[in-house]
Amino acid sequence: MSKASCAGLPKSVDPYKLAEQHSTLEGEIPLSALTRFREAVSEVSETAVCSVKLSFYMDGERRRIVSGELGAPVILECQRCMGNMQVTLRSEFTLGLVTSDEQAQRLPKDLEPFLTDDFSADLWSMVEDELLLVLPPFPLHERSECPAKEDLEALEPKGESDAETAPAKENPFSVLADLKKTKH
Numbered sequence: 810m811s812k813a814s815c816a817g818l819p820k821s822v823d824p825y826k827l828a829e830q831h832s833t834l835e836g837e838i839p840l841s842a843l844t845r846f847r848e849a850v851s852e853v854s855e856t857a858v859c860s861v862k863l864s865f866y867m868d869g870e871r872r873r874i875v876s877g878e879l880g881a882p883v884i885l886e887c888q889r890c891m892g893n894m895q896v897t898l899r900s901e902f903t904l905g906l907v908t909s910d911e912q913a914q915r916l917p918k919d920l921e922p923f924l925t926d927d928f929s930a931d932l933w934s935m936v937e938d939e940l941l942l943v944l945p946p947f948p949l950h951e952r953s954e955c956p957a958k959e960d961l962e963a964l965e966p967k968g969e970s971d972a973e974t975a976p977a978k979e980n981p982f983s984v985l986a987d988l989k990k991t992k993h
Contacts, residue, residue, distance in 0.1 A: 818834060818861050819834070819932060823929060825928070829867065829873075833864045835861065837861065839858050840858060845937055846937050850884065858881070860880050861932075864876050873906040877904075878900070882895065884896070887950045892950075902921070902939055903919075905922055907923065
């Protein structure tokens with residue numbers, strides 16, 4: 810098994826050769842280089858990087874597989890208070906390397922396809938796709954840490970004791986229920 814570690818993760822590799830050699834790549838990708846991802850988040854520090862570890866191997870069926878782990882610090886907009894919040898996105902994934910849609914359809918259900926050329930794969934694009942997939946649809950601060958906590962508490966009912974003392978409202982349809990019970 811070969812292991813390559815470098816400060817920067819290569820942009821393009823031959824994933825089939827790496828899978829045959831059971832290789833592991835570790836490195837970083839500057840988040841500022843991932844255009845689609847930068848547009849999807851509130852803010853990305855110019856010095857922020859995504860730490861990536863990728864393992865290439867062949868499974869028992871001789872399928873070429875890449876499994877990976879990544880982590881990236883980003884700033885998202887809390888949908889409760891609309892303020893910025895620091896989050897570290899993390900993902901663990903396993904992908905089947907394929908060169909066509911036909912090969913992708915033959916993968917088992919537990920493997921997502923990663924479409925590559927015959928001798929080249931864009932690792933940065935793959936990592937960017939994974940980052941986009943782990944973005945929370947509605948990012949929220951922890952309730953106890955959210956600056957909007959007091960506003961939320963003001964909108965909540967005061968408790969069951971208030972509900973017990975409030976007069977019960979009459980159901981407007983109770984008259985219909987009474988009419989249904991009486992026979993004509």
